[in-house]
Amino acid sequence: MSVAAVSKVLRDAYGVSDALRAKVRASMDKLGYRPLASARGMRGQTYTLGLVLPDLRNPFFADIMTGVNNALERTQYQVMMGISSSSSKLETGVVESMIDRQMDGIILIGSTESRESLNTIAEKKPLVTIGHHDPSAEDFDTVNNNDQQGALLAVRHMVAAGYSKIAMLSLQGEPSSILAEREMGYRRGMIEAGLGGTINIASATQVMRDVQFAARRLLQGPRRPDAIFCWTDFIALEVISVATELGLRVPEDVGIVGYDNTMYCDFAQNSLTSIDQSGELLGLQATRLVIERINGRTAVEHFVVPPRLVARRSTSR
């Protein structure tokens, strides 16, 4: 029973008899042997996937993780997460550190990087992005919900509910492709409904104070909207809070729609209409794709899931 034999059993490689395999397995169990990922990484794989998320606050990312974990079930792979907004290190920094740590593949969520820098990463490691639209990318796979359609659904729903002065509270900061897609969907929806003249896009960072400021500005301004389509559920909940404080009634005075359909939407005190982008499915699919790439696939894949509007009281006028 040689070192080589153990290695082969470990990787389910061919060239070991059933007898030897059983013997090795028994010894591994008896000794509680665990292979060191670092040593394996020196020559082969580490069986570790790197997942980079922009922040931990949005419960939507927990949905994605559920899908990732489901896909990893019964595989040898483990996932390690890193946060791209950590004060000191930027997105590329976190990704580089994943590469230094020999992750076999990388899943990047909500990236704001350019095609070029994503290609640079993809040269080194199999890469799949979630929440980054680039249908003509060739070196990495993308997994998305159709953000433009999501925004369109939101506007159509609000129009059908009788709202007409519909604003969008978008995200301020690094421009991203999903931002562009959703704003485009909003514009198209407004124009389609003959409301092109009242298109009104405000924006705020994710910082609480900022969102409150932007919400107050919208709700106290001269052309006060009667409905607001918000970037995420969390932002929508803040808008509900501000509206409540200003003495405005939701949905009577102002209708609110969020994005992601997180668990908070269901609470009676929120009852928030939202766009569901099937986070769990996105995570599952991204994980499958990255493992396929690790196993040799080179043809690009772009996976898009249709969004779904879940109507609740916040728009039931």
Add this chain to the structure above:
Amino acid sequence: MSVAAVSKVLRDAYGVSDALRAKVRASMDKLGYRPLASARGMRGQTYTLGLVLPDLRNPFFADIMTGVNNALERTQYQVMMGISSSSSKLETGVVESMIDRQMDGIILIGSTESRESLNTIAEKKPLVTIGHHDPSAEDFDTVNNNDQQGALLAVRHMVAAGYSKIAMLSLQGEPSSILAEREMGYRRGMIEAGLGGTINIASATQVMRDVQFAARRLLQGPRRPDAIFCWTDFIALEVISVATELGLRVPEDVGIVGYDNTMYCDFAQNSLTSIDQSGELLGLQATRLVIERINGRTAVEHFVVPPRLVARRSTSR
């Protein structure tokens, strides 16, 4: 300029002249050299800390991460996160995989493991726990808020606000030391107020349906409480939701207190009184302690921060 020299510069080790150091640095920059963590891990450190959290849904963990990232600023260390509740692998599984991946130290959040199994981990790697009370542990450090006092503060506050039939909605599942501490604090508070006869502890898992069921049972039962102290803010928000659906007014008919003082507490539609356990500080301190241990400290440290009650409308009767 030898391989050894590069290694020394990398680790800021002694025994290199300023001239050589500068030369090495220049070359490193020019070539864009990045050391491979796996290779470093074979002989020395990986400069990676492993952080294990029970789930991604509780926004409180994001506060902890903020502290961790602050502590890591200007150090060479990176943090990798793993989720202990991932369907397939259990808490020990995730920790083992962190050890296989040569993490230099491990921070374990909300562990439900026994002293023995934590000691087993601590034998292999520097270990610090957050949210696990074991003041006489000797092989690993602990970082906590004083959960017993937190619960006590909650009960005292509710009593002062005029509530008397105060129930606790606790967590069902693996018993943990923080669970024991909080329940103890609740009991002590009740007895202290002369309400020992109406002690009432219900419990539910974190699953939404479960919490709703438990909340309904409490609020529709024969000895309906006039106030409920909840395990986390999220659970408290669910209780507010159920109460609202049952036509009960918060805080008039029932007062609610949460735990963690997460951002959601501030929303006008929630305005939830909660116990702040300074998550950011806990994360910061745990990170410092684990790095100290990596650098050789062996004397145990147990850090405890006092909790703070933040009163809001949900208890202002």
Add this chain to the structure above:
DNA sequence: CTGAAAGCGCTTACAG
């Protein structure tokens, strides 16, 4: 089918 040997990119004594 089986195992001895080289090598992955570092760190660590050790000799110069």
Add this chain to the structure above:
DNA sequence: CTGAAAGCGCTTACAG
């Protein structure tokens, strides 16, 4: 102060 050499625990040709 500097660098040649051994060795960390694996995987991968390669010879037996």
